[in-house]
Amino acid sequence: MMAVLTQKNPTTIFEKLNDETWRRKFVRNVVIPWIFIAPLLIVHIFVVAIPAVQGVYMSMTDWGGINPNVNFIGLENYHELLFEDQAFAKSLRNNIIWMLFFLTVPFIMALFCATQLAQIKRGGMLYRSILFIPYVLASVVTTTIWKNLLNPKQGIVAASANLLGIEGFEVAFLGRTDTALMSIAFIDNWHFWGFLMILFLAAMQAIPPVLYDAAKIDGANRWQEFRHVTLPGIRPIVLFMFMMVAIWSFLAFDYIWLITQGGPGGASEVIATQLYKNAFQRFEAGYAAAQGVVISIFAGFIILIFVTLRRRGWDI
Amino acid sequence: MTAIGKVSLRDTVFQRGQSKERSKLLVFNHAVLLLLTAFAVIPLAVLTFNSLKTELEIGQNPLGPPKQIIIENFAEAWDKGDFATTMRNSVIYVVATITAELILGGLAAYALARKRPPGSDLLMLYFLVASTIPVWMYIVPLFVQMRTMKMLGTFHGLIVIYIAGNAPLTIFLLRSYMIDLPRELEDAARVDGANEFQVLTRIVLPLTKPGFLTVGLVVGLGVWNEYTLALTFVHDPNRFPVTTSFAKFVDRFDTNWALTSAGAIIILFPVMVLFLALQRQFIEGLAEGGIKT
Numbered sequence: 275m276m277a278v279l280t281q282k283n284p285t286t287i288f289e290k291l292n293d294e295t296w297r298r299k300f301v302r303n304v305v306i307p308w309i310f311i312a313p314l315l316i317v318h319i320f321v322v323a324i325p326a327v328q329g330v331y332m333s334m335t336d337w338g339g340i341n342p343n344v345n346f347i348g349l350e351n352y353h354e355l356l357f358e359d360q361a362f363a364k365s366l367r368n369n370i371i372w373m374l375f376f377l378t379v380p381f382i383m384a385l386f387c388a389t390q391l392a393q394i395k396r397g398g399m400l401y402r403s404i405l406f407i408p409y410v411l412a413s414v415v416t417t418t419i420w421k422n423l424l425n426p427k428q429g430i431v432a433a434s435a436n437l438l439g440i441e442g443f444e445v446a447f448l449g450r451t452d453t454a455l456m457s458i459a460f461i462d463n464w465h466f467w468g469f470l471m472i473l474f475l476a477a478m479q480a481i482p483p484v485l486y487d488a489a490k491i492d493g494a495n496r497w498q499e500f501r502h503v504t505l506p507g508i509r510p511i512v513l514f515m516f517m518m519v520a521i522w523s524f525l526a527f528d529y530i531w532l533i534t535q536g537g538p539g540g541a542s543e544v545i546a547t548q549l550y551k552n553a554f555q556r557f558e559a560g561y562a563a564a565q566g567v568v569i570s571i572f573a574g575f576i577i578l579i580f581v582t583l584r585r586r587g588w589d590i
Numbered sequence: 591m592t593a594i595g596k597v598s599l600r601d602t603v604f605q606r607g608q609s610k611e612r613s614k615l616l617v618f619n620h621a622v623l624l625l626l627t628a629f630a631v632i633p634l635a636v637l638t639f640n641s642l643k644t645e646l647e648i649g650q651n652p653l654g655p656p657k658q659i660i661i662e663n664f665a666e667a668w669d670k671g672d673f674a675t676t677m678r679n680s681v682i683y684v685v686a687t688i689t690a691e692l693i694l695g696g697l698a699a700y701a702l703a704r705k706r707p708p709g710s711d712l713l714m715l716y717f718l719v720a721s722t723i724p725v726w727m728y729i730v731p732l733f734v735q736m737r738t739m740k741m742l743g744t745f746h747g748l749i750v751i752y753i754a755g756n757a758p759l760t761i762f763l764l765r766s767y768m769i770d771l772p773r774e775l776e777d778a779a780r781v782d783g784a785n786e787f788q789v790l791t792r793i794v795l796p797l798t799k800p801g802f803l804t805v806g807l808v809v810g811l812g813v814w815n816e817y818t819l820a821l822t823f824v825h826d827p828n829r830f831p832v833t834t835s836f837a838k839f840v841d842r843f844d845t846n847w848a849l850t851s852a853g854a855i856i857i858l859f860p861v862m863v864l865f866l867a868l869q870r871q872f873i874e875g876l877a878e879g880g881i882k883t
């Protein structure tokens with residue numbers, strides 16, 4: 275009697291393993307799926323998870339990166355980074371300027387352009403495709419184009435000014451401490467803003483036309499229509515991209531590295547370019563790792579702000 | 591009757607007035623859009639023009655169309671920039687990454703969307719958190735790890751990094767495509783005696799082809815254009831992808847715009863051909879992919 279019951283309803287692991295149908299089910303629903311998942315997961319753990327954890331430990335050492343001499347120094351790197359390193363303070367400031375630029379200029383351009391484009395029926399696809407082209411270009415291509423265009427002698431700004439007879443525009447935008455960072459941001463934005471525009475456009479096209487008809491019947495003008503129908507409709511994606519762009523701003527690297535490598539005189543230095551130099555040119559691996567952790571903390575902090583706002587009932 | 595007549599008359603008047611207003615406003619729309627289009631296109635036009643001029647002509651006419659088309663710039667850039675090697679390398683990086691990503695990602699996404707083994711939710715959370723970890727958090731230890739494992743500067747080393755970097759995006763996208771499939775189709779195949787592998791290859795894969803195309807495009811474009819990781823992990827010119835090799839080339843021929851412009855065109859040409867052929871998939875794929883990373 276007992277034996278029959280346990281066979282039908284196995285309870286312990288041994289009994290389960292002896293039960294043929296249970297075993298087959300277990301293999302089909304647990305073992306095989308995990309075999310499917312395992313390869314990608316293992317690659318990911320090997321490349322991201324393990325090094326990320328190691329990075330935290332490395333950031334608490336004075337390791338140079340090559341010699342076997344490693345001392346655990348606790349939070350000393352962080353102390354130096356946050357309270358003593360003037361160069362880091364400057365980089366952080368540049369990252370914040372970069373963030374303020376990217377949280378305004380591309381968003382205004384994309385919102386404005388998407389609003390204009392959403393109303394166009396014929397030819398809309400053509401505009402959409404052309405405006406998106408800069409986004410598919412490699413950073414090496416974009417920076418090459420603009421390094422030439424911003425050349426003080428033969429660039430587009432100098433040539434246009436010449437053509438109009440205006441003098442004094444032979445400015446080396448990328449070589450001056452007061453213009454380098456903003457010029458690189460401008461170049462990166464030339465490549466980036468079309469992407470935001472496409473996202474906003476897609477969200478606008480998903481707004482039911484009935485809402486616009488209703489607004490019109492209520493006598494809304496263009497601005498009111500935008501303010502009370504369009505903006506609420508695209509709000510989730512705009513706010514989400516606010517978060518993403520804020521995070522990306524702390525990761526900025528390739529445009530700056532390709533154009534100025536942080537120069538002139540540190541004018542366009544950001545945390546990531548500084549980290550790169552510390553890690554691979556000055557051989558201060560521990561210090562660089564600490565900078566990487568700090569970047570991640572900033573990213574985590576931005577996510578935390580958004581999650582908190584959402585918890586508080588903001589519709590994000 | 592008359593009342594209805596009045597209303598409809600007022601309606602037509604109102605609509606006529608409105609449509610006039612509409613067309614007037616659309617002029618403004620087109621003006622704005624043309625201006626922005628010019629902003630996007632002029633730099634590319636100048637690049638193309640300069641790739642077809644002599645150095646001398648660029649000096650005299652840096653922005654306008656070429657008076658005489660010089661096609662030799664491309665041959666010279668191709669040689670001096672070692673594009674034969676680096677284009678081949680980039681193709682290897684792109685093809686290997688896409689292939690591995692789609693196979694491994696397809697398997698994992700299928701298991702997560704259809705089988706949901708215990709631990710699935712935890713795994714999705716893992717990939718969600720992992721997708722927000724900046725590369726700067728782990729680039730230094732990863733470099734050390736790659737060096738210890740003798741994978742630094744190898745093809746497979748960089749490819750493995752690309753596969754891992756794109757894993758969260760691939761899983762999210764493919765899983766969302768697979769979750770939408772009706773389950774009955776798979777059950778029917780199982781009733782007909784198909785095993786799990788056949789269900790995946792005969793039923794699920796053909797129906798989620800658009801998802802795979804999207805992921806392939808997004809991942810492929812990302813790898814083709816990638817600069818930072820290639821700069822960090824590959825130092826042997828024989829294994830450079832086009833991006834890092836071209837960056838060095840631009841530094842070397844800083845003042846030779848004809849040559850650097852031609853090189854830039856060589857890099858963007860394959861991307862533009864694919865983009866023009868698959869605009870919709872490209873735009874929608876990158877929009878979806880961009881949000882999910």
